[in-house]
Amino acid sequence: METPWEYRYAHRMKAMKSSIIRELLKLTQQPDMISFAGGLPAPEVFPIARFQQACNTVLENNGAQALQYGTTEGYQPLREMIAERSLRYGINISADNVSITSGSQQALDLLGRLFLNRGDRIIVENPTYLGAIQAWNAYGADYITVPVDEQGMITDELEGALRKGAKFIYVLPNFQNPSGSTLSLERRRELVRLADQYGVPIIEDDPYGQLRFEGEHLPSVAAIDSEFRGNNGDDYSGNVIYLSTFSKLLAPGTRIAWAIGADNVIRRLVQAKQGADLHTSTFNQMAIYETSKDGFIDQHVNTIRATYKERRDAMLEAMEELFPEEVSWTHPHGGMFLFGILPQSMDATELFKTAVERKVAFVPGSAFHAAGGGENTMRINFSYCTPEVIREGISRLGIAIKEELYKK
Amino acid sequence: METPWEYRYAHRMKAMKSSIIRELLKLTQQPDMISFAGGLPAPEVFPIARFQQACNTVLENNGAQALQYGTTEGYQPLREMIAERSLRYGINISADNVSITSGSQQALDLLGRLFLNRGDRIIVENPTYLGAIQAWNAYGADYITVPVDEQGMITDELEGALRKGAKFIYVLPNFQNPSGSTLSLERRRELVRLADQYGVPIIEDDPYGQLRFEGEHLPSVAAIDSEFRGNNGDDYSGNVIYLSTFSKLLAPGTRIAWAIGADNVIRRLVQAKQGADLHTSTFNQMAIYETSKDGFIDQHVNTIRATYKERRDAMLEAMEELFPEEVSWTHPHGGMFLFGILPQSMDATELFKTAVERKVAFVPGSAFHAAGGGENTMRINFSYCTPEVIREGISRLGIAIKEELYKK
Numbered sequence: 001m002e003t004p005w006e007y008r009y010a011h012r013m014k015a016m017k018s019s020i021i022r023e024l025l026k027l028t029q030q031p032d033m034i035s036f037a038g039g040l041p042a043p044e045v046f047p048i049a050r051f052q053q054a055c056n057t058v059l060e061n062n063g064a065q066a067l068q069y070g071t072t073e074g075y076q077p078l079r080e081m082i083a084e085r086s087l088r089y090g091i092n093i094s095a096d097n098v099s100i101t102s103g104s105q106q107a108l109d110l111l112g113r114l115f116l117n118r119g120d121r122i123i124v125e126n127p128t129y130l131g132a133i134q135a136w137n138a139y140g141a142d143y144i145t146v147p148v149d150e151q152g153m154i155t156d157e158l159e160g161a162l163r164k165g166a167k168f169i170y171v172l173p174n175f176q177n178p179s180g181s182t183l184s185l186e187r188r189r190e191l192v193r194l195a196d197q198y199g200v201p202i203i204e205d206d207p208y209g210q211l212r213f214e215g216e217h218l219p220s221v222a223a224i225d226s227e228f229r230g231n232n233g234d235d236y237s238g239n240v241i242y243l244s245t246f247s248k249l250l251a252p253g254t255r256i257a258w259a260i261g262a263d264n265v266i267r268r269l270v271q272a273k274q275g276a277d278l279h280t281s282t283f284n285q286m287a288i289y290e291t292s293k294d295g296f297i298d299q300h301v302n303t304i305r306a307t308y309k310e311r312r313d314a315m316l317e318a319m320e321e322l323f324p325e326e327v328s329w330t331h332p333h334g335g336m337f338l339f340g341i342l343p344q345s346m347d348a349t350e351l352f353k354t355a356v357e358r359k360v361a362f363v364p365g366s367a368f369h370a371a372g373g374g375e376n377t378m379r380i381n382f383s384y385c386t387p388e389v390i391r392e393g394i395s396r397l398g399i400a401i402k403e404e405l406y407k408k
Numbered sequence: 409m410e411t412p413w414e415y416r417y418a419h420r421m422k423a424m425k426s427s428i429i430r431e432l433l434k435l436t437q438q439p440d441m442i443s444f445a446g447g448l449p450a451p452e453v454f455p456i457a458r459f460q461q462a463c464n465t466v467l468e469n470n471g472a473q474a475l476q477y478g479t480t481e482g483y484q485p486l487r488e489m490i491a492e493r494s495l496r497y498g499i500n501i502s503a504d505n506v507s508i509t510s511g512s513q514q515a516l517d518l519l520g521r522l523f524l525n526r527g528d529r530i531i532v533e534n535p536t537y538l539g540a541i542q543a544w545n546a547y548g549a550d551y552i553t554v555p556v557d558e559q560g561m562i563t564d565e566l567e568g569a570l571r572k573g574a575k576f577i578y579v580l581p582n583f584q585n586p587s588g589s590t591l592s593l594e595r596r597r598e599l600v601r602l603a604d605q606y607g608v609p610i611i612e613d614d615p616y617g618q619l620r621f622e623g624e625h626l627p628s629v630a631a632i633d634s635e636f637r638g639n640n641g642d643d644y645s646g647n648v649i650y651l652s653t654f655s656k657l658l659a660p661g662t663r664i665a666w667a668i669g670a671d672n673v674i675r676r677l678v679q680a681k682q683g684a685d686l687h688t689s690t691f692n693q694m695a696i697y698e699t700s701k702d703g704f705i706d707q708h709v710n711t712i713r714a715t716y717k718e719r720r721d722a723m724l725e726a727m728e729e730l731f732p733e734e735v736s737w738t739h740p741h742g743g744m745f746l747f748g749i750l751p752q753s754m755d756a757t758e759l760f761k762t763a764v765e766r767k768v769a770f771v772p773g774s775a776f777h778a779a780g781g782g783e784n785t786m787r788i789n790f791s792y793c794t795p796e797v798i799r800e801g802i803s804r805l806g807i808a809i810k811e812e813l814y815k816k
Contacts, residue, residue, distance in 0.1 A: 043472035051475065052467040059460040064451035067459065067659035102510055102663075106685040113546065134683045138521065251475035253690035255510075275542045277514040281689055282661035 028361040034393035037361040039177065039336060040384040042311070045304050046251045047291060054290035055283075062286065070282035072274045073266070074100025074258075078289040082258050086242075090223030091260060093236040099266050101273065102280045104207060104245045104257040108135040110272045111203060111241065111259075115167055116141050123161045123169040125153045127339075127368030127377070129177045129205065132170055141167075143370035150330060152176065152183030155190040162198040169195055169202045173221055174209040175335025178368045178379035182333055185218050192225045195239060202240045207248050210301050212334035213309035222260065237262045246288050248336070249297060249304070254284040308336065314387035315380070318394035324402055329380070336383035339365065342376040342401070349375070351404050360396035436769040442801035445769040447585065447744060448792040450719070453712050454659045455699060462698035463691075470694065478690035480682045481674070482508025482666075486697040490666050494650075498631030499668060501644040507674050509681065510688045512615060512653045512665040516543040518680045519611060519649065519667075523575055524549050531569045531577040533561045535747075535776030535785070537585045537613065540578055549575075551778035556584065558738060560591030563598040570606040577603055577610045581629055582617040583743025586776045586787035590741055593626050600633045603647055610648045615656050618709050620742035621717035630668065645670045654696050656744070657705060657712070662692040716744065722795035723788070726802035732810055737788075744791035747773065750784040750809070757783070759812050768804040 028035040058066050073079065079095040086093050101107040108131065116122075118140030124132070126145035133143070144161045147154050153171060162169075171191065173183035183191070195202050204221040219227075222240040229238060238261075245257035259269060273279070291297075312332065319329055329340045340362070342348060348364035355361060365377025385393060436443040466474050481487065487503035494501050509515040516539065524530075526548030532540070534553035541551070552569045555562050561579060570577075579599065581591035591599070603610050612629045627635075630648040637646060646669075653665035667677060681687070699705075720740065727737055738747045748770070750756060756772040763769060773785025793801060 038477075040477060043476055046472055046475040048467055048471035048475065052464060052471070055463045055467070056460060059456055059463070063456035063460070064454055065661075067454040067456065067661040068451055069446075069448060069655075069660045102685045102688075105683070109684045131683075131686070138680070138683050247477075252477045253473075253475040254692075255685065255687075255689045272546070275513070275539075275546050276517045276684065277510045277663065278539070279663075280510075281663045281692055284662075284689055284692065 027356055030356075030359070032359050033356070033361060034359060034385060034389055034396065035361045036380045036382070036385070036390075036393060036397075037363050038381060038384060040381070041248055041252060041336070042304075042307055042383050044386075045300075045307050047296070047300055050296060050300075051251070051287065051291050054287045058283065058286045058290050066283040066286050068282060070279045070285070072279045073270045074098070074280060075282065075285035075289060078256075078285050079258075081289060081292060082260075086260060089217075090219050090226065091236070091238075091242065092226055093260055096263055097236045097260050097266055099259045099261075099269050099273065100280050100285060101243075101257045101259055102277060103247065103252070103255045104205065104243045105131050105135065106273070106276070106280075107243045107257060107259040107269075108132050108205075109138075110269050110276060111168075112136045112139040112141065113272050113276075114268055120167045121165060123158070123166045123200070124370050125171060125176065125179075126370065127178050127365060127374055128170065128370055129172055130367055132205065133370050145369070145371045148176065148179050148181050150181055152181045152187055153191065155187045155194065158191065158194050162194060162200060166200055169200055170205065171202060171221065172205045172207075174206055174218070175211065175332050175337070177208070177335070178337055178363070178365065179339040180330040180332030180335060180337050181339075182218065183221075188218065188221050188224050189228075191221060192228050192239070196225075196228065204240050204242045206242060206244045208335035209244065210249060211304060211308060211336070213305040213312070214333040236260075241265060246292075249301060250288060250291060254281070254288055256280065256284055256288045305334075308334075308383050311382045311385070311387055311390060312338070314390045315382040315394060318391045319398075322395050322398035324398070324405060326405065327401060336381055338380050338382060340378040340380055342378065343405070344376055346376050346401075346404055348378045351378070351400060354403055355397055355400040358396045358400045360393045360400065362397070435764055438764075438767070441764070441767050441769060442793060442797055442804065443769045444788045444790070444793070444798075444801060444805075445771050446789060446792060448789070449656055449660060449744070450712075450715055450791050452794075453708075453715050455704075455708055458704060458708075459659070459695065459699050462695045465698050466691065466694045474691040474694050476690060478687045478693070480507075480687045481678045482506070482688060483690065483693035483697060486664075486693050487666075489697060489700065490668075494668060497625075498627050498634065499644070499646075499650065500634055501668055504671055505644045505668050505674055507667050507669075507677050507681065508688050508693060509651075509665045509667055510685060511655065511660070511663045512613065512651050513539055513543065514681070514684070514688075515651045515665060515667040515677075516540050516613075517546075518677050518684060520544045520547040520549065521680050521684075522676055528575045529573060531566070531574045531608075532778050533579060533584065533587075534778065535586050535773060535782055536578065536778055537580055538775055540613065541778050553777070553779045556587050556589050558589055560584065560589045560595055561599065563595045563602065566599065566602050567606075570602060570608060574608055577608055578613065579610060579629065580613045580615075582614055582626070583619065583740050583745070585616070585743070586745050586771070586773065587747040588738040588740030588743060588745050589747075590626070591629075596626065596629050596632050597636075599629060600636050600647070604633075604636065612648050612650045614650060614652045616743035617652065618657060619712060619716060619744070621713040621720070622741040644668075649673060654700075657709060658696060658699060662689070662696055664688065664692055664696045713742075716742070716791050719790045719793070719795055719798060720746070722798045723790040723802060726799045727806075730803050730806035732806070732813060734813060735809060744789055746788050746790060748786040748788055750786070751813075752784055754784050754809075754812055756786045759786070759808060762811055763805055763808040766804045766808045768801045768808065770805070 116139035
């Protein structure tokens with residue numbers, strides 16, 4: 001008997017293609033594969049013992065609360081801790097400006113739900129984060145792209161994009177996924193100024209901002225916007241919705257992230273979240289709070305920085321030595337990814353197939369280009385593998401690139 | 409300076425009114441309040457020690473996996489355990505037919521996302537679960553209601569509803585939230601037959617099915633549909649999407665629930681979930697699996713049943729003694745709620761105000777009526793408070809009802 005579900009899917013299903021990353025990751029799960037494809041943090045720096053201790057403390061002291069339903073906006077002490085940390089980085093907010101989300105992916109989805117109608121345009125960097133495109137495709141978004149160079153979004157080209165009319169600007173200012181670029185201070189200021197001039201709000205996605213292992217910390221776009229607006233009290237009414245996550249600071253498996261915004265934005269985000277999943281795990285929020293507190297998170301971030309710096313350096317060194325001179329790549333000052341640029345004539349998806357045969361994987365860069373292009377680029381993760389494995393993987397990838405070059 | 413967010417909210421915001429339950433719950437958080445308003449499990453039966461042991465086992469043996477990103481469909485051993493348990497209850501499925509969700513609320517939301525276009529009609533029981541209405545309002549759903557009596561949805565009235573055209577039928581067959589009613593075996597068969605005849609699929613929401621403390625377990629609608637279709641292999645292709653949750657079997661604070669459906673439905677649900685929150689907490693899934701295994705969950709469900717039976721009995725006895733004869737109520741055989749029916753002339757929202765002054769709370773039943781009505785009804789939770797507190801609360805509520813009766 002036929003089941004009637006099949007032909008009843010809503011039109012929006014068309015927009016929901018399974019993520020290319022996920023499909024590729026399946027290929028890369030073969031044994032002996034060295035994968036630079038995922039966006040996985042190094043498991044070696046997960047604070048397992050501290051987290052275990054935190055779980056025990058929470059369950060022994062507040063077990064009934066931890067296992068019960070909680071409020072949609074999130075666990076109050078965690079929201080307060082996030083507000084305090086934000087203050088330290090120049091965003092003047094109170095806990096009321098913070099909503100806990102089930103990973104930053106949920107924040108992206110909820111923002112799409114709140115703000116997008118079919119056909120609405122969003123200004124994104126080119127390339128940009130695939131998960132955002134995936135979230136907003138479900139709401140029928142269209143994209144206006146602004147190119148990125150080593151200084152981040154080229155703000156000289158932003159005004160032209162703004163003239164086309166956009167619902168919001170989406171930007172990853174620090175060690176961008178996928179390019180590894182960081183938006184310069186001057187461009188951050190220009191972004192804030194232009195967004196204000198055109199009355200277009202900004203979503204700042206900042207999962208990696210703390211993971212800087214070279215150069216000076218730059219103020220967030222939210223902090224610059226706050227300064228621009230003269231917001232000095234704790235009544236945040238900025239033009240920026242700021243997203244970040246514990247996935248990259250502690251561990252992603254607990255799915256604890258947060259969104260910061262003006263009171264009225266957060267209130268509506270919380271209403272939307274109520275219908276989406278009621279609330280994020282009470283237990284995980286309490287355990288993450290307990291893990292983070294008393295300065296542990298700051299101390300732990302230093303460990304991550306040291307580990308990732310070592311891995312980035314190993315990768316850059318191996319590339320310098322083992323990649324043919326026709327290939328170039330970015331030199332990120334933090335984060336988890338660098339971006340490789342192949343000769344114009346080379347297709348990274350073709351290279352991917354050769355590379356997988358050689359037991360090494362990356363993500364073809366075209367996946368991150370919301371309006372097409374980028375066929376000769378590739379995203380390479382350096383956070384997950386140890387330096388030794390990185391060297392072996394880059395060696396394999398270098399051989400695969402040379403094979404592809406010979407074919408031409 | 410004005411922030412531009414305010415006037416840019418998409419139209420769908422109009423449909424996202426904050427849940428009445430949540431607003432009322434705020435009122436009921438006063439000290440000394442006895443609240444029958446929430447839908448909270450008894451914290452006394454949370455298996456805290458066992459869960460703590462499970463967390464320690466998971467973190468000691470598989471810490472890096474537990475804290476890492478996981479697959480969208482969920483932790484494989486947990487999906488297999490759910491498939492095996494389902495088999496025991498007559499739903500012939502494999503793990504491929506199971507997707508883990510972040511609470512059942514997320515499953516409701518994802519199903520709305522997959523199947524609903526603005527203006528689509530859904531057949532719901534009258535009254536029905538508020539969280540489902542809230543989830544589907546965001547997608548612009550319209551509702552066709554079918555009344556409920558002590559035998560559940562009155563299937564004699566279902567055919568008329570089906571003739572109006574509906575995307576799916578939403579039913580809570582066991583100890584329904586809010587009415588406490590259970591759909592009789594005969595009506596389950598009639599529901600399956602009619603849904604098949606009209607080619608309309610069914611969403612079966614079953615959070616409480618295991619919490620029966622009186623009478624015989626009835627086969628789920630999914631099991632009856634399977635039998636009706638002659639599905640005997642593990643290639644489930646039923647007309648029912650079945651939802652359940654660990655929130656009521658173990659504890660809600662971990663937000664682990666599941667959806668069962670045909671392969672193609674689950675595949676699409678997983679795609680939608682990917683954009684919504686990537687995946688549900690790996691750690692929580694592993695800890696819930698570890699907690700449940702080796703028969704613990706079956707043994708624990710017996711504890712919950714005994715506790716809830718005692719509380720229901722205490723409530724029924726107190727009502728019998730302390731409520732005026734103008735009021736009637738349902739006698740649920742399981743679950744967490746019973747439904748009070750006031751005289752036609754009485755408004756439960758007015759009574760709510762009087763009751764809150766007397767320091768006792770419930771939820772006015774009109775909130776659960778998707779197409780209006782039910783002003784003289786109230787949902788009363790019996791799972792959360794101890795028998796002593798229940799008796800005191802019912803005494804206060806009896807006094808409040810008498811006060812309202814005198815006013816007339």
